[in-house]
Amino acid sequence: MPLLAMRGIVKLFPGVRALDGVDLEVRAGEVHCLLGQNGAGKSTLIKTLAGAHQPDAGEIVWQGETIELSSPVAALRRGIATMYQELDLIPGLSVAENIFLGHEHARYGFTRPAVARAEAAALLERLGHPEISPDDEVGDLSAAGQQLVSMARALAHDAKLIVADEPTAALAADEVDNLFRIIGELTDQGVAVVYISHRLEEIRRIGDRVTVIKDGRTVAAGLDARGHSTSELVDLMAGRKVQTAFREAGQAPVELGDVLLDVRGLSRAGEFSDVSFTVRAGEIVGLAGLVGSGRSEVLETIFGARKPDSGVVTVDGKPLRPGSVASAVNAGIGLAPEERKSQALLLDMSVTHNVTLASLDRYSKFGFSLRDKEFRDSLATLERLDLRPIEPDRPVGTLSGGNQQKAVVARWLVHGCRVLLLDEPTRGVDVGARAELYRLMHELTASGVAVVLVSSEIPEVLGLADRVLVMREGQVLTERPAAELTEADILDMVMEGSAA
Numbered sequence: 405m406p407l408l409a410m411r412g413i414v415k416l417f418p419g420v421r422a423l424d425g426v427d428l429e430v431r432a433g434e435v436h437c438l439l440g441q442n443g444a445g446k447s448t449l450i451k452t453l454a455g456a457h458q459p460d461a462g463e464i465v466w467q468g469e470t471i472e473l474s475s476p477v478a479a480l481r482r483g484i485a486t487m488y489q490e491l492d493l494i495p496g497l498s499v500a501e502n503i504f505l506g507h508e509h510a511r512y513g514f515t516r517p518a519v520a521r522a523e524a525a526a527l528l529e530r531l532g533h534p535e536i537s538p539d540d541e542v543g544d545l546s547a548a549g550q551q552l553v554s555m556a557r558a559l560a561h562d563a564k565l566i567v568a569d570e571p572t573a574a575l576a577a578d579e580v581d582n583l584f585r586i587i588g589e590l591t592d593q594g595v596a597v598v599y600i601s602h603r604l605e606e607i608r609r610i611g612d613r614v615t616v617i618k619d620g621r622t623v624a625a626g627l628d629a630r631g632h633s634t635s636e637l638v639d640l641m642a643g644r645k646v647q648t649a650f651r652e653a654g655q656a657p658v659e660l661g662d663v664l665l666d667v668r669g670l671s672r673a674g675e676f677s678d679v680s681f682t683v684r685a686g687e688i689v690g691l692a693g694l695v696g697s698g699r700s701e702v703l704e705t706i707f708g709a710r711k712p713d714s715g716v717v718t719v720d721g722k723p724l725r726p727g728s729v730a731s732a733v734n735a736g737i738g739l740a741p742e743e744r745k746s747q748a749l750l751l752d753m754s755v756t757h758n759v760t761l762a763s764l765d766r767y768s769k770f771g772f773s774l775r776d777k778e779f780r781d782s783l784a785t786l787e788r789l790d791l792r793p794i795e796p797d798r799p800v801g802t803l804s805g806g807n808q809q810k811a812v813v814a815r816w817l818v819h820g821c822r823v824l825l826l827d828e829p830t831r832g833v834d835v836g837a838r839a840e841l842y843r844l845m846h847e848l849t850a851s852g853v854a855v856v857l858v859s860s861e862i863p864e865v866l867g868l869a870d871r872v873l874v875m876r877e878g879q880v881l882t883e884r885p886a887a888e889l890t891e892a893d894i895l896d897m898v899m900e901g902s903a904a
């Protein structure tokens with residue numbers, strides 16, 4: 405008997421059939437991977453399982469019994485715990501309070517804080533992170549720390565099934581290893597894990613079986629994860645052949661032009677110090693390093709969103725006004741930031757409005773808005789990135805996570821900048837759309853755009869960049885042509901701090 409059987413699950417949103425009869429069967433003790441393109445319905449399915457969405461049709465059979473999950477607490481009480489993409493912890497509460505929230509011993513957190521603290525500390529120790537204090541406020545923890553609290557909460561509720569939705573997206577390599585170790589221990593104890601990730605190599609590493617969904621339907625159920633090649637899985641997800649090379653065979657190398665962007669001695673106390681590099685027209689410079697090494701802060705400072713304590717940024721030899729986004733944008737700099745929700749998108753506004761946000765003056769010449777042009781340009785870019793559903797008037801907040809990320813990147817592609825700063829552009833983006841993004845980046849550099857790329861996926865930095873700066877704790881450890889570095893070199897440097 406499977407631990408969980410979801411059968412014929414249907415979920416409707418206004419105008420969208422997000423799930424159109426999905427089946428999923430999970431056994432105790434397995435890592436069951438859920439694969440699908442952006443917008444396929446993965447998050448909707450697991451929100452149904454977590455009690456956050458009520459299905460419009462279908463049944464959920466849990467340990468042989470048909471059940472209804474009326475709320476996340478109801479699911480948690482049954483032993484179904486979820487770690488969402490956007491973590492569902494309560495920032496104003498402490499670690500211990502979050503862990504025991506909704507627990508039948510909830511009184512622990514509130515009336516017997518000493519017991520709650522001791523149990524929370526024991527759970528965090530078991531998860532390999534005794535340095536996280538039960539009294540810390542959850543909102544102050546890093547993404548990895550918050551995820552551990554979610555995991556501790558699952559353990560506190562004796563979860564029999566843990567759903568992890570892209571848990572590694574915000575983690576550094578050593579944190580990923582720790583997470584996989586914990587997952588291994590849990591499955592050895594009979595806990596099942598439903599695992600969602602766009603990083604297919606992770607599925608090879610820890611997956612037992614795979615279910616593939618496409619357009620809200622199950623297209624392959626319970627495949628043996630190791631019995632199928634990555635390209636077979638990708639083809640099942642996409643329903644077509646997908647080429648995912650960083651560079652295409654026969655693609656001519658881009659001729660580099662003059663230095664476009666020059667960053668000299670840029671420092672911000674507590675974030676990064678003395679960062680210097682240049683980017684020539686047509687060049688991609690990659691910033692490798694762990695989450696928290698200062699890479700995003702460097703990009704934001706170049707963009708003027710943070711003011712440097714010292715240092716200068718010049719474009720075409722002209723210095724920018726420090727701390728002025730207007731000065732950076734006027735000089736042709738664009739930043740596609742990493743945290744799409746908090747920094748980049750106006751969630752209630754339409755897709756088109758969000759994509760054209762940076763280019764409004766181009767489209768409103770002579771005081772009237774050139775709606776048709778705006779519409780055509782953004783539609784063409786979004787079609788290339790395979791935005792789903794391709795409905796330009798839909799509020800961007802109703803798109804799936806990966807599709808929101810595509811909208812952020814599309815904004816700067818439509819805007820046509822000369823220096824493009826990309827912060828984790830492929831986070832949460834499926835393999836097919838990644839391949840298209842890589843092609844677009846190549847076209848941009850071929851037309852003379854200079855690109856600075858931050859990515860936590862080292863193969864991506866090595867595959868795309870001409871030169872790589874390796875950063876650790878706000879310092880640049882080394883700057884080398886990508887061809888002279890291997891993944892292992894970079895990992896050694898970012899973990900140990902030794903410059904190769």
Ligand SMILES: Nc1ncnc2c1ncn2[C@@H]1O[C@H](COP(=O)(O)OP(=O)(O)OP(=O)(O)O)[C@@H](O)[C@H]1O
Nearest residue numbers: 417422442443444445446447448802803804805806
């Ligand atoms: N609250 C909502 N309102 C309207 N439509 C929604 C809502 N939530 C999801 N959808 C739609 O449901 C479909 C499935 O989205 P879902 O987030 O489940 O995809 P996903 O497979 O998790 O994608 P990703 O890999 O990008 O995270 C998409 O078409 C999405 O736009």
